[in-house]
Each structure stands twice: as structure tokens, then as C-alpha cells.
Amino acid sequence: MPIHRSPDIRSADITDERLYVSRREFLGSLAGAGVLLSAGERRAIARMLGTADPADKLTPWEVVTGYNNFYEFGTAKDDPAAYAATLRPRPWKVRVEGEVARPADYDLDAILAMGTAEERVYRHRCVEAWSMVVPWLGIPLRTIVSRLEPTSRAKYIEFTTLRDPVQMPGQKSGILPWPYVEGLRLDEAMHPLPLLVTGVYGKPLPNQNGAPLRLVVPWKYGFKGGKSIVKIRFTTRQPANTWNVAAPDEYGFYANVNPAVDHPRWSQARERRLGEFYKRPTLPFNGYGEQVAGLYVGMDLKANF
Template sequence: MTRPTDPRILPSDITRSELFLNRRRLLELGVAGAAFGASGVNHLALGADAPPPVDRYKAPRNAAFSVTETPNTLEEISSYNNFYEFGTDKSDPAMNARAFKPTPWSITVDGEAEVKGSFTLEDILKPQALEERVYRMRCVEAWSMVIPWVGFPLGDLIKRFRPTSKAKYVAFTTLMDPKQMPGERDRVLDWPYVEGLRMDEAMHPLTLLAVGVYGKVLPNQNGAPIRLVVPWKYGFKGIKSIVRISFTENQPRTSWSGAAANEYGFYANVNPAVDHPRWSQATERHIGGSSLFAKRQPTLPFNGYASQVASLYTGMDLRRYF
């Protein structure tokens, strides 16, 4: 969705609110500086915004788990996002997630597991070796990207919590904090966002928890500080800014399938043969790169990962369990 473009107001006419606030702060500090001599300059330096993404997550590429297509640029990956917690327009998250604080962060683990409790992000990351994986990303809206994630297999983390035999599913919950996530003030979805996987899907070596992209800390609008990436499923399964991991016996009620069960299934495997009720899933538009005239490309079963994951679903009617 785009906003209605009012022909009288050019985008360039609108001062971004944070720029505006910065200007005002500059003015205030300038006044303070004038009152107290040169000290205002120091305040300005202290008042600088959070540093830009650092190369903290430089990690070796796992070629066996990477596609060979050229990845999208960081600019494309971080400016075109579906993250409704920060607004429903594709450009909203990049704008509204600037003030979001991904540190400190902790994740609560509960449900059918032997190891439970609250863990800081550092606790979670410490024993995990990070790696880069270039994955295809296919959105349910029929567009796609190629993204070089940095992360570690979800399965490795799950083993540390020793789920019991009753744990058939894993559910994930996004942070609920309408102060930081302005989109949560609107009841577009039933907040907080919940996603889930069957245990065998969660343990699959392709399933990734990502903390970075392009070797840098995950931008806020991409789900900082930690998010799920399941490359053979539609993008909405990749829950962002995770604060809770729950092991459950029953299939969790997930946000999109709860909002419109006829349009978004629990499985949400990429499948060109099963259309969304309102649009075709047979092809996709690859974002970025060449020109306006680039052709749509055919969508592949399981987003091209069929040889690795199709066996998870043998005997299942994928039209029914879409």
C-alpha cells in the first residue's frame, strides 16, 4: 500500500520529524552554548545519534547453505520492509524504527522444555558460531529479494533448552511495546505478533536465527536484535525482534493465519501451485537490480529449497495445509 500522493505537497517539502527535532535540539543547545560559553559544542557531540551499523557480525560464508544469486543491496534490504509494528507502508519501518532500542535484550524461554527462564542476548549468542548465509526471501505479496544474513541455526539453540517429548511446536513472540513500536497502537493485527514452526521445521538446518545482515548488526527495521529466517516459507513466518520462545504441544495460533485463516496458513510454504485467494503466487517480482522492464520470474516450489525440505511434508496435502 502506498499513501495517497497529494500533488500539492512534494516529499521534499516535508521535513522528517527527527530532522526537525534535531534542529530544535540544535537550537536549544545553541542557546545553552551561548549562555555557557563554548560548552555547547561538547553537548552537541554527546547528543549525536546512535552509531551506524558496525561490522560486528563479520562471519564466514557457509557456501553449502547459500544461493549464488547476487544479493540485494543493504539499501534495498533496509528500506523496503513489512514490519507492521512500525507501520504498514513498506517505507514506514525504516523511518519509525530509528528510535527503537535493541539493547539490552533478553528472551524468555518457557513451555515444554527442561531449560527455561530469561536469557540475555549475550547468553544466547555466546556459544553460537555465527555464519553468513545468502538466502532467497519470498514475500507472500509476490515479490522477492536475496539477503546475506548473519546468524546461526535455530536447531542449535533449541538443543540447549532440551525440549521434552511433549514439545511438538515452537512458538515465537515479538516485543509488545507500543511506545517503541508505534504500529502496535493500531489494531491492524492482534498484537503481539506470534509465529510458530513444527518441531522438525524448527530443527531443520536451513532454519536460521539472524542477528545481522551484510556482516553488520541487523538494522532495527529488519527485526533487530534477533529474528527468524525460514527461507522456504513466505516472509511473514520470519518473526522479528523475538522476546519469547515457547515449546508447545499444540499448534500455536499465529498472527496472520489468525487474522485471515483463508488467506494465510500456518505452514505458509512458498508454493507456486497454491494461489493466494486474491492474487497469483505463480510468479514474483525480484526487487532491485536492473530496470523497470525486468520480467517477473517464476516462483519455485519451497522457494527453490525443495530438495532440502520437501521431505518434511511427504503425504501432506499442501493445498489444504497451505
């Protein structure tokens, strides 16, 4: 018996994408008329928009879905859009295991039935020093984690991407140890911001963006957001995340966006917002410091990069 059926109507059918973009422009223009609004009101609007800065313009759909790091389909930015058609995002199962009260192989729809999808506009900052602004559609991670009921021993959560070289031809090359693994501390996962994403721009998530289920953690570098997730594991120990395993001196476990901690290859002080020519300063925690800095009180963020 199906517990939950995917809705017959897409949110894109309810609100046309152009209308909803213009809604943002309307709110944005309100915010832009700075003299009329107090700082508090501007912040309130920014919160409504889901971003910290009303000046953040949405990155166009073509760029969000055409410029991707998803090495399972190749290392070039346009490889995922060109080759991800081999991925079959339905039917999809997610195995939940480890320190959790309800371990099982869940059908994706059963996972999605645990919460309500909502739209969040987040800045997306890649460790390669480029960034986007993306209107994601997803369920807050903490809603799903709460429903899965981690045990008191659970301290971390680990996300594993599909491993299937037939569906993901890039996995035939050994450039990274497959499958791709990422993780969070449990209190990070329980923060309101992380999203288990199922869509973008009001449409189902395209394969190249990590269909059918991916993680988005807006205050961390993009590689923390595992794509095409097939396993969620609750652990007592810090998960070994793939990039950290591949290059421990370049990529840490925390990977919080931090302009003060340089990557050996890229300065993290500034970033290029795709669509712009000049770089702009990178904000601590990608501009979400007000919400998340409390998670790291007393921690040396240079050592735990």
C-alpha cells in the same frame, strides 16, 4: 557474571563488505562459466554461496534495509526504516518457556553464546509476490533449540515479537492482534536451514529488519519470520500465528512457498525479484525443495497452505 560478551570486532571490520561481495562475484563468475564446470561442481559452488542458484544476485543493502514489512512501525514499506529508531535492541531478554528443560529469562547474549553465528545467503520470498536475496548472519535455530532441550512432549515452537507501543508506535493501531506470533513444527525448527538472525551484510541487524533477533525460514513466506523476538515457547499444540488469526482463508500455518497454491489476492506462480522489472517463476519451497520436501511427505500441501 557475564557468560558471553558480544565480540568487540564486527565481521564487517574483518572483511570489507565490498570485498566479500566481490568474493561472491568471483565464485559466481566461476559458476557462470558453465562449460568449464560440471553440474555437480556448480551445485557445490552454489552450496558454498549458500544459495541454490549461482545466478541469484544479492539484493542491495539499501533495499534489504529500506523495503520492509514490519507493521509494528507502520504499513508502508518505508515506514520501518523511517520509524524503527524508537526500538531499543539492547539490553534485550528472551523468555524461554513451555515444554523445555531449561525455561528461563535469558539475556540475549546468553542465547547468542549457545551457538556460532554464520553467514547464509538466502532467497527471501514475500507472500506479496516480491523477493530478495539476502546475506543473513545468524545462528542455526536448531543449535539453540538443542541447547534449550525441549521435552519429549514439545511438538511446536512459538516465537513472540515484542509488544510495546512506545517502542513500536505501529502497535497503537489495531490492524493486527499484537503481539505478533509465529511458529514452526519442531521438526521444521530442527532442520539445518532456519536461522536465528542477528545481522545482515556482516553488520548488526538494523531495527527495521527485526533487531536484535529474528527468525528466517527460507522456504516459507517471509511473514513466518518473526522479528524482535522476546519469547520462545515450546508447545504441544500448533501455535496460533498472527496472520492466520487475522485472515485464516488467506494465510495458513505452514506458509511454504508454493507456486501451485494461490493466495486469494496474489498469484503465487511468479514473483518479482526486487531490482527486476519482469516477474520470474516461483520455485516450490522457494528453491529449497531438495532440502526440505522430506518434512512434508504424505501431507496435502494445498490443504495445509
